[in-house]
Amino acid sequence: MPDVNTTRTRREDGAPSNWDRYLDLLIRREVPAKFRQWYVRRVEDFLKDLKPAALSALTADQVTDDLRRMSARSDLAEW
Numbered sequence: 681m682p683d684v685n686t687t688r689t690r691r692e693d694g695a696p697s698n699w700d701r702y703l704d705l706l707i708r709r710e711v712p713a714k715f716r717q718w719y720v721r722r723v724e725d726f727l728k729d730l731k732p733a734a735l736s737a738l739t740a741d742q743v744t745d746d747l748r749r750m751s752a753r754s755d756l757a758e759w
Contacts, residue, residue, distance in 0.1 A: 722750065 696704070702723065706716050726746055732738050750756070 725750070 699720070702720070703716065706719055711719060729746060729749075730738065730742060
């Protein structure tokens with residue numbers, strides 16, 4: 681898996697993209713750089729599975745169900 685792109689891209693209005701904001705959150709939470717790509721991958725899987733029109737439209741039950749499904753996957757090693 682390639683490393684997470686660390687180039688800071690901006691929207692046309694100069695605001696950081698949602699991915700940039702997420703990477704900043706991981707940095708603030710002191711997630712080691714070598715693990716950030718896996719966090720991004722899990723979010724990509726989450727978005728692909730649920731296909732939300734907007735994150736704010738998701739319910740707590742949807743998020744919980746997806747986390748349960750993800751935790752049951754035998755192909756994912758514990759971190």
